[in-house]
Amino acid sequence: MVSAIAQSVHLSDVTYKWRPDLPPVLDISTFSVAPGERLFISGPSGSGKTTFLNLIGGVALPDTGEVTVLDSQLKGLSPAKRDAFRADHIGVIFQLFNLVPYLSLIENVLLPCRFSKRRHARAASEGGTPESEARRLLTYMGISESALDNRRVTDLSVGQQQRVAAARALIGAPELLIVDEPTTALDENSRQSFLEILFETVARNRQTLIFVSHDERMEALFDRHIVLSDINRAAQPEDIAG
Numbered sequence: 295m296v297s298a299i300a301q302s303v304h305l306s307d308v309t310y311k312w313r314p315d316l317p318p319v320l321d322i323s324t325f326s327v328a329p330g331e332r333l334f335i336s337g338p339s340g341s342g343k344t345t346f347l348n349l350i351g352g353v354a355l356p357d358t359g360e361v362t363v364l365d366s367q368l369k370g371l372s373p374a375k376r377d378a379f380r381a382d383h384i385g386v387i388f389q390l391f392n393l394v395p396y397l398s399l400i401e402n403v404l405l406p407c408r409f410s411k412r413r414h415a416r417a418a419s420e421g422g423t424p425e426s427e428a429r430r431l432l433t434y435m436g437i438s439e440s441a442l443d444n445r446r447v448t449d450l451s452v453g454q455q456q457r458v459a460a461a462r463a464l465i466g467a468p469e470l471l472i473v474d475e476p477t478t479a480l481d482e483n484s485r486q487s488f489l490e491i492l493f494e495t496v497a498r499n500r501q502t503l504i505f506v507s508h509d510e511r512m513e514a515l516f517d518r519h520i521v522l523s524d525i526n527r528a529a530q531p532e533d534i535a536g
């Protein structure tokens with residue numbers, strides 16, 4: 295029998311505050327993402343989007359409630375198990391890309407394979423070796439062969455850095471892809487081609503995509519659009535400011 299998970303991501307009664315003396319930034323009674331769903335989450339700057347993604351990725355733990363990803367309850371895992379779980383199953387494109395400046399482009403893309411045997415094996419089965427898969431992904435993302443071998447991460451344009459970050463998130467086809475405002479610094483053409491490549495890959499691998507942006511123009515591309523404040527009962531900065 296094929297085992298199927300009911301939900302890729304499920305939150306129930308989650309609250310989160312950055313400091314005990316501050317009000318919660320997130321208070322979410324229930325939220326789910328279906329396997330293979332492409333979900334767009336929008337909200338203004340400071341509304342808690344990155345914090346929300348941190349909870350889904352298990353980088354932060356809720357003060358109350360449960361976050362379940364691919365049937366694993368993240369709170370129930372030890373910190374080491376949670377790190378391993380994230381490396382195995384979640385690809386993240388961070389808002390500031392978080393590339394490692396002293397590693398080559400290929401080495402940056404290969405990082406998840408260093409932390410996850412599963413991603414290593416999947417990358418190898420896709421590309422022959424993880425290195426050739428990293429190379430394939432980078433070229434597919436539009437990084438030229440010569441840039442790929444000769445450029446330093448610190449010499450890349452913002453658009454190129456974003457593509458390296460995307461290749462790193464995609465290698466070894468993790469089930470869940472989390473993308474945090476990746477197009478903020480891109481011009482319109484780069485943004486379009488980046489999104490096309492991302493959507494093609496996600497569809498081919500049947501990955502679940504959670505994509506966050508304050509730019510609502512992108513919503514048409516997705517299966518579903520949520521405005522974070524519609525599911526978040528915590529007071530918003532503008533409410534507090536009055």
Ligand code: ADP
Nearest residue numbers: 312319337338339340341342343344345346531
């Ligand atoms: P967004 O990604 O929507 O711009 P964030 O999740 O980054 O919003 O921030 C939500 C709220 O949490 C903001 O009020 C922000 O100031 C606060 N916040 C974010 N990161 C931290 C942190 N490391 N320590 C304390 N407060 C933080």
Ligand code: MG
Nearest residue numbers: 343344389475
């Ligand atoms: Mg953010």
